[in-house]
Amino acid sequence: MANPGTPDNPLRVAVIGSGPAAFYATVDLLKDGGPEARVDMFDRLPTPFGLVRAGVAPDHPKIKNVIKIYEKAAANPNFRFFGNVTVGSDISHADLARSYHAVIYGVGAQTDRHMGIPGEDLPGSHPATAFVAWYNAHPDFADEQFNLDVERAVIIGNGNVAMDVARMLSVSREQISKTDVADHAIEPLTSSSLKEVLVVGRRGPAQAAFTNPELLELPELTVADVHVDPAEAALDELSQRQLDEGLLDKTRRRNVEILQEYAAAASSGRDKRISLRFLLSPEEIRGNGRVEEIVLARNELYRDGDGQIRARETGEHETVPCGLVLRSIGYRGVPIEGVPFDEWKGTIPNDRGMVLNTESQEHIPGLYAVGWIKRGPSGVIGTNKRDAQETVAILLDELAEGRLPEPEEPNRDALDALIAERVPDLVTYAGWQAIDAAEVAAGEPQGRPRVKFATWDGLVGASRG
Ligand code: NAP
Numbered sequence: 001m002a003n004p005g006t007p008d009n010p011l012r013v014a015v016i017g018s019g020p021a022a023f024y025a026t027v028d029l030l031k032d033g034g035p036e037a038r039v040d041m042f043d044r045l046p047t048p049f050g051l052v053r054a055g056v057a058p059d060h061p062k063i064k065n066v067i068k069i070y071e072k073a074a075a076n077p078n079f080r081f082f083g084n085v086t087v088g089s090d091i092s093h094a095d096l097a098r099s100y101h102a103v104i105y106g107v108g109a110q111t112d113r114h115m116g117i118p119g120e121d122l123p124g125s126h127p128a129t130a131f132v133a134w135y136n137a138h139p140d141f142a143d144e145q146f147n148l149d150v151e152r153a154v155i156i157g158n159g160n161v162a163m164d165v166a167r168m169l170s171v172s173r174e175q176i177s178k179t180d181v182a183d184h185a186i187e188p189l190t191s192s193s194l195k196e197v198l199v200v201g202r203r204g205p206a207q208a209a210f211t212n213p214e215l216l217e218l219p220e221l222t223v224a225d226v227h228v229d230p231a232e233a234a235l236d237e238l239s240q241r242q243l244d245e246g247l248l249d250k251t252r253r254r255n256v257e258i259l260q261e262y263a264a265a266a267s268s269g270r271d272k273r274i275s276l277r278f279l280l281s282p283e284e285i286r287g288n289g290r291v292e293e294i295v296l297a298r299n300e301l302y303r304d305g306d307g308q309i310r311a312r313e314t315g316e317h318e319t320v321p322c323g324l325v326l327r328s329i330g331y332r333g334v335p336i337e338g339v340p341f342d343e344w345k346g347t348i349p350n351d352r353g354m355v356l357n358t359e360s361q362e363h364i365p366g367l368y369a370v371g372w373i374k375r376g377p378s379g380v381i382g383t384n385k386r387d388a389q390e391t392v393a394i395l396l397d398e399l400a401e402g403r404l405p406e407p408e409e410p411n412r413d414a415l416d417a418l419i420a421e422r423v424p425d426l427v428t429y430a431g432w433q434a435i436d437a438a439e440v441a442a443g444e445p446q447g448r449p450r451v452k453f454a455t456w457d458g459l460v461g462a463s464r465g
Contacts, residue, residue, distance in 0.1 A: 019050020
């Protein structure tokens with residue numbers, strides 16, 4: 001049979017996930033001038049856009065404008081959205097492989113990494129991923145409880161998620177109430193008794209993973225003073241040498257400058273304080289039935305055999321009283337039944353997006369990955385554009401070379417019937433548009449971009465218009 005990609009025999013692709021990587025892959029697949037293609041996108045949530053909806057901080061509305069690109073792709077008549085469908089339980093990977101020439105996984109990294117220290121599971125110690133999902137109205141997290149009636153919160157990690165979380169713990173009602181933050185989060189976030197948010201990095205200022213705008217906006221978008229201890233802002237010998245020899249990238253050089261400016265600045269006497277601490281690793285969380293304090297081990301930096309600058313303990317410790325610990329040390333992918341998974345990396349094993357058989361290391365024809373489940377949880381939204389382009393270019397090469405498998409089911413009907421049978425609450429793109437319209441309408445009288453539905457029932461109900 002001739003290669004698919006013609007009006008009579010279109011290329012049929014299932015894209016699993018609906019975040020940036022999944023949508024950029026869709027944009028590329030449906031591009032004018034390419035093969036005739038049909039894209040069916042599946043998401044376990046009734047809503048599309050992944051972390052743009054459930055991860056990007058509410059006080060960063062401009063970042064969410066990227067959705068316009070995805071909406072344009074979704075308006076293509078060759079695109080369909082199957083929301084509220086879980087691949088792995090409602091339908092299996094095998095069901096998809098029977099119906100599509102290619103399946104692209106863009107499911108992101110849906111869980112978090114653990115610190116592996118005693119006390120990590122005490123009440124009051126949470127993954128930052130759960131806190132982010134809660135204030136963004138992810139329906140799995142509507143009932144989560146975070147006790148913010150504590151004087152000090154400690155955030156472990158020095159990435160942009162740690163910055164988002166530090167800001168959200170330090171906002172005023174005025175700052176947050178005009179955003180699309182979950183309704184249920186406004187009161188707890190703005191009437192908490194928090195006096196200090198401590199952000200703890202295990203390495204130094206020159207190794208922090210956050211980026212310059214996120215560091216600069218800490219005092220702008222919050223009601224907190226930003227405090228850095230001058231002794232911790234000063235670079236250790238190894239980092240200073242890197243800086244002097246021009247070996248630090250621009251972002252890190254600027255981070256160091258900003259942190260040293262914060263260290264030199266006088267307090268402006270605000271009620272709250274965000275303290276950025278360095279060279280400290282979490283060692284133990286203690287408390288009688290709930291978090292009461294965290295033990296931090298003082299680190300020094302050394303260069304390992306691969307030339308990487310790493311942290312090691314010096315033997316000194318400090319104990320910090322706190323009532324809340326949020327670990328913000330990275331997201332992690334979760335396996336999907338029937339799809340290879342690398343437990344060590346938390347990703348789908350792949351070569352430039354071509355999914356590999358774990359044993360033979362050979363590419364499984366027709367199976368691809370994009371985004372965080374392909375490369376791990378790194379980069380900004382735009383990183384996923386190049387990432388998806390790489391995968392789709394290979395997919396289209398394989399199509400041209402006749403290397404895509406011919407699916408057993410020659411048309412959409414069998415899969416559509418299966419979904420109709422197994423997912424009575426299917427949410428189509430029109431269903432999402434009904435949710436969107438209802439949320440935007442609810443936000444309008446309050447001067448907010450939207451008021452998000454925060455429960456499964458609310459979302460599914462709204463999808464029916
Ligand atoms: P991240 O940037 O990888 O940062 C993780 C942090 O956790 C690092 O500082 C890391 O330190 C630290 N860490 C890891 N394991 C640790 C341990 N066992 N103990 C103590 N610290 C540990 O991850 P992220 O903040 O979750 O962000 C994920 C991605 O999303 C990033 O690419 C980020 O830029 C992006 N993002 C962007 C925005 C934005 O553009 N505004 C917002 C949110 C997220 P080491 O460096 O020492 O390993």
